[in-house]
Amino acid sequence: MRTSFVGDLERILGRGRILRNVPLAPLTTMRLGGRADFFFEARTADELCSAVRIARQSDAPHFLLGLGANVVIGDCGFHGLVIRNAARAAHLDAASGRLQAESGAVVYPDLIDMAISAGLSGLEHYVGIPSTVGGALWQNLHFLAPPPKRERTMFIEEVLVEADILSEEGERRRVGVEYFDFGYDHSVLHYRHDVVLSATFQLDPADPRRMRDIARANLQWRSLRHPPLDTEPSVGSIFKKIDGIGAGRLIDQCGLKGATIGGVEVTHRHANIMINRGRGSAADLQALIAYVRRIVERETGYRLETEIDFVGTFAPPTDEPVIFAPRPPGLVTAEELAAKRAATT
Ligand SMILES: Cc1cc2nc3c(=O)[nH]c(=O)nc-3n(C[C@H](O)[C@H](O)[C@H](O)COP(=O)(O)OP(=O)(O)OC[C@H]3O[C@@H](n4cnc5c(N)ncnc54)[C@H](O)[C@@H]3O)c2cc1C
Numbered sequence: 001m002r003t004s005f006v007g008d009l010e011r012i013l014g015r016g017r018i019l020r021n022v023p024l025a026p027l028t029t030m031r032l033g034g035r036a037d038f039f040f041e042a043r044t045a046d047e048l049c050s051a052v053r054i055a056r057q058s059d060a061p062h063f064l065l066g067l068g069a070n071v072v073i074g075d076c077g078f079h080g081l082v083i084r085n086a087a088r089a090a091h092l093d094a095a096s097g098r099l100q101a102e103s104g105a106v107v108y109p110d111l112i113d114m115a116i117s118a119g120l121s122g123l124e125h126y127v128g129i130p131s132t133v134g135g136a137l138w139q140n141l142h143f144l145a146p147p148p149k150r151e152r153t154m155f156i157e158e159v160l161v162e163a164d165i166l167s168e169e170g171e172r173r174r175v176g177v178e179y180f181d182f183g184y185d186h187s188v189l190h191y192r193h194d195v196v197l198s199a200t201f202q203l204d205p206a207d208p209r210r211m212r213d214i215a216r217a218n219l220q221w222r223s224l225r226h227p228p229l230d231t232e233p234s235v236g237s238i239f240k241k242i243d244g245i246g247a248g249r250l251i252d253q254c255g256l257k258g259a260t261i262g263g264v265e266v267t268h269r270h271a272n273i274m275i276n277r278g279r280g281s282a283a284d285l286q287a288l289i290a291y292v293r294r295i296v297e298r299e300t301g302y303r304l305e306t307e308i309d310f311v312g313t314f315a316p317p318t319d320e321p322v323i324f325a326p327r328p329p330g331l332v333t334a335e336e337l338a339a340k341r342a343a344t345t
Contacts, residue, residue: 005054005057008054008057012050012054013050013051018038018081020039021036022035022082023035024065024078024312025073028069028073028235029067029235032072032233033073033074033312034078034282035078036081037078037079038060038081039081039082040084042086042087043087045087045197048064048166048197055081055083060080062080063080063083065082066131066135066138067106067130069130069131069236070235070236070307070308070309072308073311074312074313074314075282075283075313077313078313085103085104086104087103088102089101089105090111092114092115092120097204098201099123100200101198101201102133102197103132103133103195103198104132105133106132107123107132108127108128108129109127116211116215117208119206120203121210123156123159124211125143125144125218127215127219128218128219128222129141134195140187142185144218146218157182160180161202162175162177163175163180163197165196166194167194168194184241185307224333224334225270225333225334227270232275232276233275234274234276236273237273238273238289238292238306245302247296247304248272250296250300250304251266251292254299256271256295258325259291259324260322261287261320262279262283263276263279264277264285264288265325266292270333274289282315283317284320
């Protein structure tokens with residue numbers, strides 16, 4: 001790595017824009033992990049493009065961070081340049097229903113509020129999910145279809161028309177939705193080092209009241225199942241579905257809710273979510289992931305795979321005993337609520 005890339009970046013992007021030794025934990029939803037040796041916040045798609053190009057030309061290890069809702073940073077930090085994507089400009093053409101947004105634009109609340117207010121439907125399903133546009137395309141953001149049927153999973157690819165990318169080969173190109181090779185929790189961005197600079201979505205006219213009802217129902221669904229991020233930080237689901245079976249069901253079946261190593265706990269609210277209880281580290285999280293995988297494989301024969309991105313340098317997993325945190329008094333899980341409702345009807 002040529003450290004002169006810092007000088008190149010400052011010359012092109014402005015003096016003082018490259019920060020050193022920046023803590024990354026506050027920039028992720030699970031709030032753990034170490035520091036970035038170098039850090040740059042890109043405020044426009046052009047800045048994002050320039051920063052990535054310079055880092056590539058200098059062979060500098062670099063990583064692009066959105067809202068940090070699907071990444072875990074190692075406790076020993078990232079030895080290179082972290083580029084935080086804060087390129088958030090967005091333009092909605094109400095007549096055509098086209099929404100164009102830079103890749104650091106925040107899906108909820110920013111883009112969803114904008115679309116609902118304009119009477120345009122297609123994004124409201126994803127309320128409550130922390131994501132930038134770039135992160136959403138990386139992972140093909142998904143959620144259940146509206147109630148009461150909730151008959152299928154909906155994906156952000158359904159409303160994506162095209163995107164501007166900086167390709168792995170260094171060209172700025174416009175690509176169509178088919179380029180992304182979307183699947184469940186998957187896109188071309190998992191195996192090619194392309195960077196999404198902006199994206200265009202096609203939304204359809206709809207009744208804002210109906211959209212607000214969907215948004216409200218989905219937020220309520222989440223509040224019953226997901227720990228609140230401000231008090232119980234997490235990275236959402238840890239493990240992928242396996243043979244169509246939710247990982248949470250397998251983990252719950254093994255009696256692992258409440259399992260805790262160091263400062264990280266399998267929450268009683270949802271067995272596939274681990275929360276940082278305040279002093280958690282990436283080493284605690286790794287140890288707990290290994291423990292859960294071991295027990296689930298022993299008890300059920302299924303080998304769980306993680307669905308999150310591990311970034312940077314990790315310390316060895318914590319060597320602490322597993323303890324079981326008591327279930328919070330008064331907690332009623334969504335499954336228990338559903339069973340209770342079924343019993344009374
Ligand atoms: C409480 C909670 C609930 C969640 N619920 C859901 C859910 O219901 N459905 C769902 O699908 N997900 C869910 N997630 C996961 C998460 O919200 C999504 O994966 C989201 O898309 C991550 O976006 P981000 O901006 O935080 O990306 P980050 O986590 O910052 O980055 C994720 C990956 O995308 C890459 N990336 C980011 N921007 C770009 C870009 N512009 N170009 C190329 N690569 C890029 C990063 O380098 C990284 O590899 C949940 C997470 C949490 C914490």
